[in-house]
Amino acid sequence: MKKSIRNFTNEYDLYLQDESRKTGYAETVSFPKDIEEAASIVKYCCENDVPVTVRSGGTGVGAGAVPFGGHLMSMEKIKGLKMGADGMSVIAGAGCSLNEINRFITINTGGNLFLPPDPTEGSAGAGGMVSCNSSGARTYMYGPVRNYVKRLTIILSDGKILDIERGKIFASGRNFEINGEALGGTGKISGKLPGYEMPKVKNAAGYYIKEDMDLIDLFIGAEGTLGIVTEAEFSLVEKPKYIWGIIAFFRNEENGIDFSEMVKGCDDLSNSIMSVEFFDQGSLELLREKAEASKGSGGFRIIPSEFKEAVFTELKGEAHEDMILALKRLEDLITAAGGNPDDAWCAVSGRSFEAFKELRHATPEGVNNRIAEIKKSCPAITKLGSDMSVPGKLFKETVKMYKRDLENAGLEYVMFGHIGDSHLHVNIISRNEEEYFKGKEIFAGWAEHMGMIGGSISAEHGVGKLKREFLVKMYGEKSEDEMRELKKIFDPKGLLGRDNIFLWDIVR
Template sequence: MSGFSLITDQDIIKGFCTDSSNYPGHAEALIRPKSTAEVSEILKEANSKKIPVTAIGNRSSLTGSAAAEGGWILDTSQMTKIIEINQGEKFALAEPGMMLSDFKKTILDEGLFYAPDPTSEKECFFGGSIATNASGSRTFKYGSTKKYVRALEVVLASGEILNIRRLNIEKNTFGYLPFQNMVDIFVGSEGTLGIITKAEVELLVKPENFFGGMAFFKTLSECLDFVVNVRKNLINQTPTITPRAVELFDHLGLDIIRPDSPFKIPANAKAAIFFEQEYTSDSNNGCEALLNNWLSFLESNKALVDDTIIAEQAKQQEELRRLRHKVPSSLFEEGGKYTKEGGGKISTDWSVPINRIHEIIDFAKKLKEEARIEDPVIYGHIGNGHPHYNFISKNAEQKKQILEVVHKTCKRVITLGGTIAAEHGIGKIKKDFMKYQYPESIIKSMKSLKQSLDPNNILAPGNIF
């Protein structure tokens, strides 16, 4: 007799069958384990009966990765403990089911800082952010989630509990490079190789202070020039500005935030950059010195410098971040109006080297004009060469036209040395793009790894492959 209970009421299960992508899912049962031991027991039974198991967090995925294709849904929301916060060695050990924003606040209250900041941090779980290698605006300075994961406890499809730790050494030639740090195999694996039940992550010293801002430009091209020059500036031995976030709003993004903005957004602005800059009490890196550096740098890069918004107070900073987050939330709402007609929101996640950003944006614009589809809203992590294109299709025919443009754009992204999925993962929606990113032999190798760890293919079937 199993020690766990299955919820089989379809009225309850239906509320857990899809994610933010609105990809349709279905399942026969829902399970809510409270411990690693329970997860192990669940997977042992599921594996013996070849029952699919899709692990979910708060279902904020944009790729359908949390939408089950039958079998059991394993909900991690009951596993919410922060087991340890180690001040001396600067790490935290926690279970996967805590809201990421709550986890980060707890860390901040201890005088430490967990750097990853996906836009969905108030809607995603700690474990889900690791399973997707999430990133956000501050990735510009701090990098993605993978960089901070020191150790994982993972339950394999067989029920085996695996404890793996990132090696803290400078040299290693033992085995194939991707396997030398096993942690990296599970980070971003979207629940296909194992279920993360504990994670130890690196913490940083809490930044002393920062100011936020928004700078405006007359054209998107001038805005992109500014971003390229920010990256060039950082190569200098003594860069004049050192932002931790560099985020884009195109003219349509500005139209979304303008009606609800407590700040004045100039009517002639066709693009803007949201930025954050950390500073210390040291006079050379203090607030006044860095503000002057920013204004000088903006002026030399054709910004509408007199209209620049600077947010030094916490309330102002939160307002700027709210406006940044309003763009995707508004687009989700708009796209949701057309799902019944076969349409909806279609977003891209590609990224290119920053020196190719003009080229890919010009290429995408030409494709859009040739296809005679409506302009996408372009916003997001431009500092990393990673703008999100968001199209709204009102029916199935429009969706088909838009997807043709997206596929052509993604093929070009690869030729420019970029990636098709920079932060959202692959899930079920972007599987067809795999063939552009990797040759068939490499895809087969990845499938072989999946087969060796999950021979019955019970874990998150439909994700990635």
């Protein structure tokens, strides 16, 4: 054990942050190479009352992988990729990155199959994607990571291994029992699920709870609080023959939002549109800076300054004629929304398509870099990024509320993301501490609003350590207590992912 666990020294400082730029501290660190080593570390820590924070890719934005004391376990060395027995799934070690997984699938299926959720950041790890129930642009058509998780291997707080497969263990109402085979024949775990109802929008806030639920779903999106994922099997689906990317630009504000609403409501396009992604003026400004800095290299074209909004859509299909028809339909909608189809960019394959995807990725990355820069002179600042989703019919008025509140407060912001799922990321670029606290207050107000309108305070990033207060606003204290009680069943000392989702020690 001594060999596996090292004292935390400066050389590991990078492991004290994730992409939220929140910084923590730890006493020890480990890099287990396989499940046995990881399980013995967890067992040792739990026997010695040491909290364990687990990290895969470290690309999370909620500080869930940021430790505040105790042990930090990095899963980056738990690799290993293989195809499932039927050739229709991939089995990945927790430390495999999304890029590695995608490359492996392409090579081993001749490009015929793919893993649809595309959480944008290719260095995210399999363990983190499962534990955050990540999603991304293609969630619009295909749903989040949860929909593709077929089997998980999980280390529980006492070091026991849980091997859980979809379709095998179900709750009865809100009661559950896991026993026998799944736990390697060693005992049983039973208890009661919380009583809350999840909002009917894209949601990654708090534990996934439903009557009669498949118990595998409890561990997906649990943010390292119920167990440590060492291996995941993901189902794959057939890759469409054609995938084209179209970026529609608009010269007037709100035309982009109108266009997105039209695309979502268009029956003719319902089988073709894989994603609908929005960029506001601030996001386009960040992309212009990036294109200018790269001087057109890497496929980045400079976006003309007259464009105020843009919407990226991905079209899919099996026949070229259908693609042309869908493209024409999109052109009609661009015109109907007040834009000009001649302003749009279209990529049908290869490098130009990749460049569009890079553009999408460059937006949050640009924000993160700006925050990192400001943080040098103002260390208290972390990324202030919202991740809220709302019922579709309330989307337009919610965006108006976002803009009104931010502009009244005089804050710099960018707004971008998964408009197809009524889910935009509002990122505030605080230039000093005063703006930072003002931004936090605004987000807290919105979180309360989400609770009232059936929205979610986190559609895809999870709660981590940065959105715990928002979760209470969304579900209330009773539900938070029930989540804590559920955690106690799997982790009686509250050592795994301590203080993720909710504070462990709380006095009411």
